[in-house]
Amino acid sequence: MGAVNAPDTSVVIVGGGPGGYEAALVAAHLGAKVTVVDRDGVGGAAVLTDCVPSKTLISTADFMSQFETASDLGVHLEDDEGDEVADSVAQLPAVNKRIRALAAAQSRDIAGRLATDGVTILDGTGRLASASQVEVAHADGSTSTLDADVVLLATGATPRVMPSAQPDGERILTWQQIYELTDLPEHLVVVGSGVTGAELAQAYLGLGSRVTLVSSRDRVLPGEDADAATVIEDVFRKRGMEVLGQSRMESVTRTASGVLVKLVDGREVEGSHALLAVGSVPQTSGLGLEEAGVRLAESGHIQVDRVSRTSVRGVYAAGDCTGVLPLASVAAMQGRIAMAHALGDAVAPLNLHSVSANIFTDPEIATVGYSQKDVDEGTVDATAVMLPLATNPRAKMQGITDGFVKLFARRGVGTVVGGVVVAPRASELIYPVTLAVQHSLTVDQLAGTFTVYPSLSGSIAEAARQLHARD
Numbered sequence: 001m002g003a004v005n006a007p008d009t010s011v012v013i014v015g016g017g018p019g020g021y022e023a024a025l026v027a028a029h030l031g032a033k034v035t036v037v038d039r040d041g042v043g044g045a046a047v048l049t050d051c052v053p054s055k056t057l058i059s060t061a062d063f064m065s066q067f068e069t070a071s072d073l074g075v076h077l078e079d080d081e082g083d084e085v086a087d088s089v090a091q092l093p094a095v096n097k098r099i100r101a102l103a104a105a106q107s108r109d110i111a112g113r114l115a116t117d118g119v120t121i122l123d124g125t126g127r128l129a130s131a132s133q134v135e136v137a138h139a140d141g142s143t144s145t146l147d148a149d150v151v152l153l154a155t156g157a158t159p160r161v162m163p164s165a166q167p168d169g170e171r172i173l174t175w176q177q178i179y180e181l182t183d184l185p186e187h188l189v190v191v192g193s194g195v196t197g198a199e200l201a202q203a204y205l206g207l208g209s210r211v212t213l214v215s216s217r218d219r220v221l222p223g224e225d226a227d228a229a230t231v232i233e234d235v236f237r238k239r240g241m242e243v244l245g246q247s248r249m250e251s252v253t254r255t256a257s258g259v260l261v262k263l264v265d266g267r268e269v270e271g272s273h274a275l276l277a278v279g280s281v282p283q284t285s286g287l288g289l290e291e292a293g294v295r296l297a298e299s300g301h302i303q304v305d306r307v308s309r310t311s312v313r314g315v316y317a318a319g320d321c322t323g324v325l326p327l328a329s330v331a332a333m334q335g336r337i338a339m340a341h342a343l344g345d346a347v348a349p350l351n352l353h354s355v356s357a358n359i360f361t362d363p364e365i366a367t368v369g370y371s372q373k374d375v376d377e378g379t380v381d382a383t384a385v386m387l388p389l390a391t392n393p394r395a396k397m398q399g400i401t402d403g404f405v406k407l408f409a410r411r412g413v414g415t416v417v418g419g420v421v422v423a424p425r426a427s428e429l430i431y432p433v434t435l436a437v438q439h440s441l442t443v444d445q446l447a448g449t450f451t452v453y454p455s456l457s458g459s460i461a462e463a464a465r466q467l468h469a470r471d
């Protein structure tokens with residue numbers, strides 16, 4: 001890049017997750033003197049306990065689930081004697097060892113990149129002493145104080161824990177504790193059917209556990225596209241998961257051989273292990289924020305504007321501690337925007353309507369832009385087309401039966417304003433839709449672009465074509 005906007009500016013970043021480390025790289029490129037203070041390891045929860053480990057686990061589960069559909073494609077799995085192989089088996093210690101090693105390597109790679117770019121990494125717990133000073137408590141009990149022209153708070157979030165369901169790291173687990181398990185849970189009760197609960201419930205089902213999903217709402221993935229959630233819930237049930245709808249957990253306790261999950265309506269579910277996935281809380285207490293005048297929401301999240309400014313001049317915040325949209329990609333973007341703004345580079349405010357996101361279930365659910373809910377509530381004046389994948393020729397060849405493509409286009413002008421793809425590798429298929437949303441392409445432009453025959457992306461072009469016909 002080579003631009004030196006801020007040669008004498010010192011930037012202190014508290015938290016080394018995607019919000020923090022991406023910001024550090026931008027600030028260093030703009031010429032600032034940058035220090036990242038992190039307590040648990042560069043990469044943050046995203047790399048060490050949340051995003052990276054869960055997606056790595058899901059890669060193994062996905063691989064195994066391919067064996068289940070092998071017979072549909074004419075493949076018979078036999079041992080040396082010609083007997084049918086009953087099942088593939090996950091060796092959990094090996095799976096978890098790979099996951100921990102991969103996360104540690106990713107953390108090291110990021111630390112290496114930061115060091116190469118001249119960023120100082122300081123192990124310790126940071127706290128805002130004033131708007132221009134960060135106090136760091138080190139593991140050996142010593143403290144140091146860093147002067148800062150600009151402070152970025154990127155301290156992330158941590159699993160929500162209820163007094164009546166205390167994790168013990170053995171049988172009652174948060175999603176951050178599962179990678180130490182040495183035996184596959186015989187019967188895992190997953191509490192909470194948000195994205196974390198849904199992804200991990202299906203991962204363990206794929207690995208071979210019996211799984212019961214305790215969902216407090218009418219359907220799983222309550223915050224997501226309703227059509228997509230219905231497909232996923234059907235798939236969960238078809239593959240043998242027990243989904244308990246409208247079931248709020250009251251408590252989780254240990255029994256002699258496992259766990260007992262009591263529901264608010266009096267029902268009880270016994271299992272060998274329980275996984276708690278009931279949301280997160282921001283890590284903002286004890287940071288000296290109130291004293292420094294940094295305004296917090298009632299939820300404890302740091303209030304920020306679209307260029308990541310807090311209520312205190314010179315103090316910015318990014319990522320899960322702000323509660324804007326808890327995604328690694330959004331945390332990183334908020335961090336980059338903060339530094340560009342603070343250090344006088346060109347900056348475009350955060351635009352949540354072009355964020356693409358993916359739920360790594362099987363099939364995956366990828367979304368971008370305005371949602372069906374936005375369309376139904378009139379937030380955007382758009383029409384929708386939904387095409388089931390079952391009629392797509394490539395899907396037929398690959399044995400894909402569940403999934404769809406849905407596009408939303410602004411009425412009259414036909415610009416693409418959002419989309420949903422439910423398919424294997426939907427995370428890759430959503431990209432053309434994201435490009436269309438980001439650059440305000442029309443359905444005609446999307447429909448007029450060649451797709452490979454046969455391909456799943458053919459359904460995206462076909463949906464765009466049908467939206468033209470409707471206008």
Ligand SMILES: Cc1cc2nc3c(=O)[nH]c(=O)nc-3n(C[C@H](O)[C@H](O)[C@H](O)COP(=O)(O)OP(=O)(O)OC[C@H]3O[C@@H](n4cnc5c(N)ncnc54)[C@H](O)[C@@H]3O)c2cc1C
Nearest residue numbers: 015017018019039040044045046126156319320326327328
């Ligand atoms: C199970 C799971 C799976 C997910 N999968 C995805 C996914 O596939 N894709 C996606 O985009 N998002 C995913 N997310 C969301 C993503 O992990 C978060 O949005 C992301 O971690 C937020 O980054 P962050 O920088 O705000 O915080 P974090 O990644 O939480 O990093 C914050 C860092 O700050 C440190 N810290 C906290 N307080 C202090 C302090 N006082 N001093 C020093 N250091 C401190 C922490 O130790 C941590 O290292 C997932 C979340 C979960 C729970």
Ligand SMILES: NC(=O)c1ccc[n+]([C@@H]2O[C@H](COP(=O)([O-])OP(=O)(O)OC[C@H]3O[C@@H](n4cnc5c(N)ncnc54)[C@H](O)[C@@H]3O)[C@@H](O)[C@H]2O)c1
Nearest residue numbers: 192193194195196197216248249277278279326358359360
């Ligand atoms: N693939 C990804 O990108 C990915 C993966 C995981 C998480 N995330 C991010 O993290 C965010 C949070 O997701 P999450 O699933 O961790 O939390 P969440 O808050 O979205 O879901 C928690 C769920 O637990 C339920 N719940 C709460 N108390 C309960 C109880 N007592 N009994 C039963 N159910 C209860 C809630 O109703 C809610 O549906 C997501 O919105 C997403 O932005 C992203």
